[in-house]
Amino acid sequence: MRAARSRILHAALLLSLALGSGAASATGLQVTPTGLTLQARQVAAALWLSNSSDALVRAQVRVYQWTEVAGQDHLEPSRGLVISPPMLQIEPGSQQMIRVIRVGAPPSGAGAVEAAYRLSVDELPIAEPGQAGLRFVVHYSLPVFIEPVGAIATKPDLHWQLLDSGGKVALAASNSGNGHAQLSGLTFIASNGRKTTLVPGLLGYVLPGARMEWTLAPPAALFARGGTLEAMVNGHKTSVALASPTR
Secondary structure: OOOOOOOOOOOEEEEOOOOOOOOOOOOOOEOOOOOEOOOOOOOOEEEEEEEEOOOOEEEEEEEEEEEEEEEEEEEEEEEEEEOOOOOEEEEOOOHHHHHEEEEEOOOOOOOOOOOEEEEEEEEEOOOOOOOEEEEEEEEEEEEEEEEOOOOOOOOOOOEEEEEEEEEEEEEEEEEEOOEEEEEEEEEEEEEOHHHOOOOOOOEEEEEOOEEEEEEEEEOOHHHOOOOEEEEEEEOOOEEEOOOOOOO
16 A cells, blocks of 8 residues: 655544535544554554543544655555554543554664654544534554664654755755654754744654655745754754755
8 A cells, every 4th residue: 555745744634525514513532642663572552542522432443564665755554563453432521542563573773773663543424313513533654663673762764855846945854863853843044044943833753764855935035045954853953054955
């Protein structure tokens, strides 16, 4: 199974239509935590699904192996992780634990890096007699990482570049480290000192050994003489000097 490029590492709301028209009813499905990291010696971790609404919630949980190839996210059926239970229903005001279980060996050997997976948590619509209007159905896409054997710490090693992309400028990031990079809160400081917010929230991830590119909204002239990029990488502020865009 192949997934298109994804920037949704937070919950996305999917809209489903019910018969008739009227008010919208909101979901109560919540998921914690929003991401998991398993150490090499760990076999399982817990994910909690809760229902804060006054109606029954049904949900399906699936797990995929996650890679990044040619600047795109790819999801394939998982062979290294399983989840239990994959289908569940949660009574109003209740919560239920999902076990995320490693069934394969953790990454090991010379140059081993994190293994990456994604959990897809989908609320399943429930048809209720007499219900009219719109119902919001939630989808969560959550990252799961498995650390390699013998790693004291996993961390990214990022290499940044501005690219001339047909009249626009793209930001490229390559990761030669053994751990993922979560990128958010990007600001560009031009050579004249002008500050421009590029992405106020989450930009995306760069997995170990991967290279990702993002087209930037500001005009190319802003980046013509290079400048400084400020970004949050895994929650830590990072500053890096960038040369003018190259082809």
